[in-house]
Amino acid sequence: MKLLVLGGTKNLGRHVVETALAAGHDVTLFNRGRTNPELFPGVHRLTGDRAAPDVLAGGEWDGVIDLSGFLVRDVSLSAAVLRDRCAHYTYMSSIAVYASKTHRGMTESAPLLPWPAGAPEDEFTMDLYGPSKVRCESLLSATFGDRTAAVRSGFVVGSYNPDFGNWGWALAHGGSMECAARPEQPVQYIDARDLANFLPHDGSNDGTFQLDNSRALAAGLRLRPGVEVARDYIAWLRAGNIPPEPPH
Numbered sequence: 001m002k003l004l005v006l007g008g009t010k011n012l013g014r015h016v017v018e019t020a021l022a023a024g025h026d027v028t029l030f031n032r033g034r035t036n037p038e039l040f041p042g043v044h045r046l047t048g049d050r051a052a053p054d055v056l057a058g059g060e061w062d063g064v065i066d067l068s069g070f071l072v073r074d075v076s077l078s079a080a081v082l083r084d085r086c087a088h089y090t091y092m093s094s095i096a097v098y099a100s101k102t103h104r105g106m107t108e109s110a111p112l113l114p115w116p117a118g119a120p121e122d123e124f125t126m127d128l129y130g131p132s133k134v135r136c137e138s139l140l141s142a143t144f145g146d147r148t149a150a151v152r153s154g155f156v157v158g159s160y161n162p163d164f165g166n167w168g169w170a171l172a173h174g175g176s177m178e179c180a181a182r183p184e185q186p187v188q189y190i191d192a193r194d195l196a197n198f199l200p201h202d203g204s205n206d207g208t209f210q211l212d213n214s215r216a217l218a219a220g221l222r223l224r225p226g227v228e229v230a231r232d233y234i235a236w237l238r239a240g241n242i243p244p245e246p247p248h
């Protein structure tokens with residue numbers, strides 16, 4: 001599919017682009033060309049700043065993955081330009097959206113952070129990271145309806161990524177390991193490759209092997225366990241049999 005990646009050259013985004021290219025998607029990158037500009041030389045690029053995303057008005061995409069949306073103003077601008085130019089808009093959000101940091105086992109429906117009255121929509125501060133993600137999620141829902149999804153991640157780890165960096169560095173090169181004050185307190189993390197796989201997944205083949213066979217089962221179809229199917233087929237091959245060429 002035709003995929004527009006907003007960002008894509010630093011941490012998670014780099015994995016997303018690698019994964020999308022490996023899956024055969026037709027990728028376009030939109031960024032300022034400052035961060036690792038030597039990456040992905042064969043990939044189509046649109047150069048620009050999120051504060052003025054006019055260059056996006058020249059294309060159409062099946063999917064957008066927004067990895068660089070930190071400011072409400074920026075996401076609002078790209079939403080306006082892309083509303084009628086893409087089928088689906090995936091927004092990379094964060095667990096920083098949740099109002100509570102003490103409740104355990106929160107789900108996606110947990111209360112979200114409010115927007116602080118009078119806070120600027122065009123200036124990044126760490127205090128506004130969570131509230132901005134909340135506002136961006138909500139403005140994208142208002143713009144795209146069910147054509148948008150927000151993915152709220154915790155720590156993203158692995159190559160290209162800084163989190164776990166001091167532990168990884170100490171294990172790789174020696175040195176002291178910083179440890180949690182309370183060792184029983186868990187840390188949730190996700191490997192950037194797993195998250196990247198999840199983000200470019202287009203679902204276009206999801207139904208192929210999930211057909212409803214209840215009528216056949218009711219009519220008497222009996223299915224032997226998969227392990228028996230595999231074991232007998234391997235034994236058949238080992239006996240010197242050669243399967244026919246498709247079509248079959």
Ligand SMILES: NC(=O)c1ccc[n+]([C@@H]2O[C@H](COP(=O)([O-])OP(=O)(O)OC[C@H]3O[C@@H](n4cnc5c(N)ncnc54)[C@H](OP(=O)(O)O)[C@@H]3O)[C@@H](O)[C@H]2O)c1
Nearest residue numbers: 007008009010011012013031032033034035050067068156
């Ligand atoms: N890392 C984590 O643990 C974690 C956890 C939860 C959520 N997230 C979210 O994951 C997302 C991914 O972050 P990432 O750093 O891995 O993404 P990335 O896509 O690898 O890197 C950021 C990209 O944004 C571009 N960019 C930055 N400022 C820009 C601007 N003003 N206009 C246009 N392009 C701009 C950069 O290129 P140029 O500099 O060349 O423009 C770069 O390509 C973020 O939204 C973050 O909130 C991360």
